[in-house]
Amino acid sequence: MSLVNAATPLADIVLEDPSVVTVLNRFGIALGLGDATIESACLQLGIDREFFAAILNTYINEAYFPQKILAGFSAATVIDYLNKTNDYYEQFQLPNIERHLYLLTIKTDPAASNLDIISDFFTEVKRDLLARIDNDRRQWFPEVLANEQQHRPDAETPITDFEGDADSVEDKLNDLLSLFVVHLQGDYDHNLGLAVLLAIFSLRKDIAQNNRIRNRILRPISRLLSRR
Amino acid sequence: MKQHVIIAMRNTLAATGLQHLLHDRFSVDALVVPDPDDVTLAHESDLFFTDGSTFLAHLPYFLPRRQNTIVVDNLNSPPDGIAALLRPDAPEQDLAHTIATLLNHTPVNPTAHPSAALSQRENEVLRLVALGRLNKQIADELGISLNTVMTHRKNISSKLGIRSASGLTFYAIMHALVPAK
Numbered sequence: 001m002s003l004v005n006a007a008t009p010l011a012d013i014v015l016e017d018p019s020v021v022t023v024l025n026r027f028g029i030a031l032g033l034g035d036a037t038i039e040s041a042c043l044q045l046g047i048d049r050e051f052f053a054a055i056l057n058t059y060i061n062e063a064y065f066p067q068k069i070l071a072g073f074s075a076a077t078v079i080d081y082l083n084k085t086n087d088y089y090e091q092f093q094l095p096n097i098e099r100h101l102y103l104l105t106i107k108t109d110p111a112a113s114n115l116d117i118i119s120d121f122f123t124e125v126k127r128d129l130l131a132r133i134d135n136d137r138r139q140w141f142p143e144v145l146a147n148e149q150q151h152r153p154d155a156e157t158p159i160t161d162f163e164g165d166a167d168s169v170e171d172k173l174n175d176l177l178s179l180f181v182v183h184l185q186g187d188y189d190h191n192l193g194l195a196v197l198l199a200i201f202s203l204r205k206d207i208a209q210n211n212r213i214r215n216r217i218l219r220p221i222s223r224l225l226s227r228r
Numbered sequence: 229m230k231q232h233v234i235i236a237m238r239n240t241l242a243a244t245g246l247q248h249l250l251h252d253r254f255s256v257d258a259l260v261v262p263d264p265d266d267v268t269l270a271h272e273s274d275l276f277f278t279d280g281s282t283f284l285a286h287l288p289y290f291l292p293r294r295q296n297t298i299v300v301d302n303l304n305s306p307p308d309g310i311a312a313l314l315r316p317d318a319p320e321q322d323l324a325h326t327i328a329t330l331l332n333h334t335p336v337n338p339t340a341h342p343s344a345a346l347s348q349r350e351n352e353v354l355r356l357v358a359l360g361r362l363n364k365q366i367a368d369e370l371g372i373s374l375n376t377v378m379t380h381r382k383n384i385s386s387k388l389g390i391r392s393a394s395g396l397t398f399y400a401i402m403h404a405l406v407p408a409k
Contacts, residue, residue: 114402121398168392175395182389183402 003057003064006039006049017060019202022093026084027052051077059209070217075148075225078218079141085210086133093206094126097199104192113186118179125172129207132169144218147225170211173204233258235277236267237300242316246277246300253324254331275311275330283307298330309345346387351405353380357393358400 004013011033013020021031028045029036038056042049051073054066070078101122105115177200184193233250235258237243243260250256261267264282268289276293280301283290290297294309306313311330314323346354349370356366363381367374385391390399400406 117398117402117408121395124394171392172394175390175392175398178389179395179398179402183399185402 003061004038004053006037006042006053008038009033010036010038010041013056013060019205020056020060022088022202022206023056023059025092026081026088048073048077051081055081055213058212059206062209065212065216067216070213071221075144075218075221078213078221079145082136082210082214082218083141085206086136089129089203089206090133093199093203094129097122097196097203098126100192100195100199104188104196107192108186108188113188114184115186115188118176118184121172121176121179125169125176128172129169140222144222144225147222170204170207173200173207176200177204232273233275233277234261234267234273235259236261236264236282237277237279238264238282239279239316242279242300243277249320249324250327254327256331277314280307283310298327346384350380350384350387353377354384354396354400355405357381357384358397358406 010024010029014024014031014033024030027041027047029041036044038053039049041047042052050069054069057064057066058070101115101119105119108115110116177197180197180200233256235243235246237246247258247260250258258277259273264278265285267276267278267282268286274296276290276297277300278290278297280299280303283297283299284307294307295311297310298312298314299306299310300314300316302315302317303313312326314326352370353366356369361369363374363377367377370377384396388396388399390396397406401408
């Protein structure tokens with residue numbers, strides 16, 4: 001999809017890539033978009049238009065990363081978005097997977113299926129993700145905010161690309177998908193199986209896109225501030 | 229859960245007898261393929277019963293399904309990796325016992341990805357990873373170099389599409405290489 005701008009209708013973005021709804025939701029934007037554009041939605045909800053457009057473009061274009069634009073925002077703005085993202089994982093996306101996986105499991109003959117093992121693995125992935133979210137809330141984000149309030153980040157300092165830092169939650173999510181797609185055994189409800197698959201895919205994509213913001217924006221800011 | 233069973237054997241009497249055995253003892257309605265050479269045209273199945281000559285005549289078809297294939301024949305060297313070899317002159321009780329075991333442990337995805345088949349050494353490495361051993365411990369235990377362990381792990385991840393130690397552990401549990409947690 002081509003880059004979005006202030007005049008882009010939100011409905012067009014969603015119709016092109018429905019998974020972006022998860023990003024809109026965390027800004028307080030729900031379906032039933034009418035003819036709202038990025039500009040009109042931001043005006044109505046008091047959202048920074050440039051930040052919102054940068055986040056959307058980051059999400060829908062994997063090859064695009066507006067590093068300079070995002071680095072120009074305060075750590076507080078970035079953290080506010082990441083907190084909303086974490087809340088969304090915890091309150092919506094993880095329970096969504098859990099609910100459909102539970103329904104799928106109870107409708108599948110356990111004697112001829114390995115779904116319970118896959119469910120156990122999901123429980124571990126969920127635990128790891130919630131632990132990371134907890135660490136963000138209790139430790140990392142408060143530290144960065146405290147440092148920012150004491151110092152001003154130097155906007156001209158080059159920001160190192162930290163995208164190489166692999167997150168183990170990502171690896172496990174990829175493995176969960178492999179187990180589900182390649183190694184699942186059993187006579188299961190196909191609709192529920194599809195629902196589980198799409199939910200895991202959506203979470204994986206979301207985490208991958210947001211890791212770019214965590215690793216290439218917030219982590220460098222965090223290190224810079226901690227050195228001052 | 230209903231199991232789909234196909235019988236593709238040149239000996240009509242044996243095929244019919246097997247069909248009746250499966251029905252009477254296990255309530256399984258197996259499909260007998262009239263011409264065993266048409267087995268490749270059949271729908272996918274949970275379990276295949278075939279004879280040695282049909283198996284060899286249709287190797288490209290049976291090899292990816294060998295874990296779900298029972299060869300009914302008096303062979304000295306059964307094909308590698310098949311679910312079982314049934315000797316047609318074995319006592320009925322023995323045949324029934326073997327079939328019962330196979331029916332209870334039938335993987336229900338017979339077209340499991342061929343590339344998922346690991347070598348014996350890879351399975352050994354996988355088991356030790358699942359038991360929580362570090363790479364150095366695996367190398368010491370198997371008497372191989374650390375580099376070799378890393379190569380095996382890389383190949384295992386590539387074949388299975390699973391990278392994390394935790395994911396490999398759950399895979400190993402699935403395939404009964406290690407006990408469940």
